Amino acid sequence: MADSVTVVGAGPAGSFSAYLLAKRGLDVQVFEEHATIGEPVACTGVITGDILSRRLQLPKELIVNRIAKARIIAPGMELIEIKLKNDIIIDRAGFDRHIAAMAREAGARFFVNHRFEGFEHNNQRIVAAVKDKEKNEIKKIETTYLIGADGPISTVAKAAGLFGSREFYTGIQATIRFANDNAIDFYPSEDGIAWVVPENERIARVGIAARREASSYFRRFITAVAGEGYEKRIIGWQAGPIPLYSPRLKSATKDGKILLAGDAAAMVKATTLGGINQSLMAAEAAAESITKDYGYEMLWKKRMGRDLWLSLLMRKAMERFSNKDYDKLVGVFRKKKNRQLLEEYDRDEPTRFALKLLLGEPRLLMLARKVLF
Template sequence: MVMIIGAGPAGSYTAYLLAKKGIDVQVFEEHNIIGEPFACTGIITGILSNHFKPPEEVILRKIDSSRIFSPSGDYVDVGLKNDVVLDRAKLDRHLAKIAQEAGAKYFLGKRFVDCAKDRDIWKVRIYDREKGGTETMMTDALVGADGPLSRVAKSAGIYGERKFYTGIQVTAEAENDGFIEFYPKGKDIAWFVPAEKGKARVGIAALERPDEVFRRFVRERLGQDYEKKVVARQAGLIPLYNPKIKTEKDGVYLVGDAATTAKATTLGGINQSLTGAMCLTEAILSGKSYEKLWKKRMGRELRIALLMRKAMNKFSDEDYEKLVNIFKKEKNRKLLENYERDAPSKFAFKLALREPRLLGFARFML
C-alpha cells in the first residue's frame, strides 16, 4: 500500500498514476475541501500536454504573449507556446477525481502527525480534525506531497535546509490585453496575470518584507484604491530549489514543493510536480531510485534555473534595462519564443553564443 500525504497536483497525479497500475493508494488531505486554500498564479506551459489534457472548465485563459518590464517601464513582448492560466482549485479537484476513478481512496480533514519505521513498514499517525484523536496506520511506502514545509520530510529526517519566497496575490477586477506581465524587482518578482474576463491575478514573490513589496507593487499597478477592486486573496510559501535535499529514504518519498522542485527563475512548480509524480510512479513500480529518475528528467534544468536566479538576484536596475534591450532584438526574442521556459538548457547557451553581450551577465553566476 502507498500512502500519500497531500491532495495537490503532486499528490493526486501520483495517486492517479499508481492506482491506474493497480496499486492500493490512499490519499490524506488535511483540508476538508480539495483545492482550498490555494496560492498559485495558475500559469502553466505547453509541457502540460505531456502529462494530460485538462478539461475546458479548468482553463481560465489561453495566453500567447508575455510582457517583461524593466524598472524604468520599458518592456519587451515575448510570444508563448500554448501557455494557459488554470483555475488551480478546479485543477486539484480534477486530478483527485481521476485518481479516485482509477481506484485511489481519499480521506479529507486528516492531518499527518509523524511517522516511524518498524522493520519493513512505516507506522504513520494521522489526526482527525473533525472528530479529534489520532489513528496509527501502516504503509509500505509514504509519499510527502504536503508542500514546502513538508511534515513528512521533517518526520523522516530529510527536510534539509530550505529557503523560501513568500508569495502574496490578489484576484482583482482589472482589464487587461490578454498577456502576462512580469516585473523583475531586484531579488523579487511581480506579475499581472489575466484570469477570467475582467479579472486578473496580481501579486509578488519576495525573499524579504513581502507585505511591503506587495503593497508597493499593487498600488503601482492597480492604483491607490486597489482594495475596492479585490475579490479574493491568496498567500503562501514557494521553495527555492535545493539540489542537496534528499527526496527519498527507506520508502519515504518527497514530490512537488515538498521536494523543492519549483523552477527558481519564475517560481512555477506545477509541471515539475507532475514530472516528479511520473518518476515516482516508475520508481515504485520498478524498484529504481526515484531521486536518480527525477534528477535525470529535470535536475539539469532546475540547476540551470537556480544559477539564473542567483545571477538575477545580483542584477541592478541598469542590468535589467540592458537585458530588456537585448531581448528587443528580433533574433534574440525569437530564440526565446521557440523554446519552453521549463527547459532553459535548450536556449540559454545558444542565446549566449548568439548574443555576446549576455556573456557579461555570467559574472553574476559566480
C-alpha cells in the same frame, strides 16, 4: 502483505502520484489536511501547455484563459513583447480536484480533514500517525511506501530527516477587478518578481514573490499598477511560501520507502517560481520508482534535474542584479533573434536554449559573470 502506498497531500504531486500508482494496481490512500481539495489556493495558475498536455487532458472549463502575449517590463520601464504559443491560466482549485477525481476513479482512497503528524517503524513497515481533525483522533496507518507531497513546509520531509536547509520566497497575490489587454506582464526587479496575469479583460491575478519585505513590495506594486483604492476591487487573496530548488536536498530515504514529490522536495523552477509541471514529473518518477524499484532521485533528475539546476543558477545571478542590470537584460531581448529563442522554447526547459543564448550574446555573458564572481 501486499505493498501499499500512503500519500500525504492532495495537491498535483500527491494526487497525480496516487492516480499513476492506483492505475498500476497498488493499494493507495491519500490524506489531505484541508476539508476541500484544492483550497485554499496559493497559485497564479500559469502553465506552459506542452509538459502538461503530454500528461493530462484538461476539461475546457478548467482553462480560465489562453494567453498569446507576454511583456517583460524592466525597472526603467523599457519593455519587450513575447509571443506565447501554449500558455494557459487554469482554475487551480478545479485542477487539483480534477486530478484527485482521476485518482479516485483509478481506485485510490481519499481522506480529507486528515493531517499527517509523524511516523515510526514497525519491522519493515512504516506506521504513519494521521490526525482525523473532525473526530480529533489519531489513526495509525501501516504502509510500505510513504510519499510526502505535502507542499513547501513538508511535515513528511521533517519527520524523515529530509527537510535540510531550505530557502523560500514569499508569494502574495490578489485577484482584482482590473481592465487589461489580456497579456501577461512580468516585472523583474531588485525587489523580486511581480506579475499581472489576466483571467479575462476585466479581472487579473496581480502578485509578487520576494525574498524579504514581501508585504510592502506587494502594496507598492499593486498600487502602481492598479491605482490607489485597489483594495475595494479585490475579489480574493492567494499567498504562500515558494521553496527554492537546491541540488543538495535529498528527496528520498536511503531504503527508497519514503519519497518527497513537488514542493515538498523544493522542485520549483527558480526562474519563474513555477512548480505545477514539475510536481507532475515528480509524481511520474515516484510511481515508476515504486513499481519498478528504480532509484527515485535518478528518475526525476533525468526528467528535470538539469533544468531545475540551470534555473537556480539564473535566479542566483538575478538576485545579484541591480535594477540597471535588469534594464540591460531586457535590452538584450530587444534583439529579434534573442526574443525568438524565448518564444520558441518551453520556459520549463531552459537547458534547451540557454547555451545558444549565452554564446550568441556577449552582453549576456557580461551579466552572467555575476554567477561566477
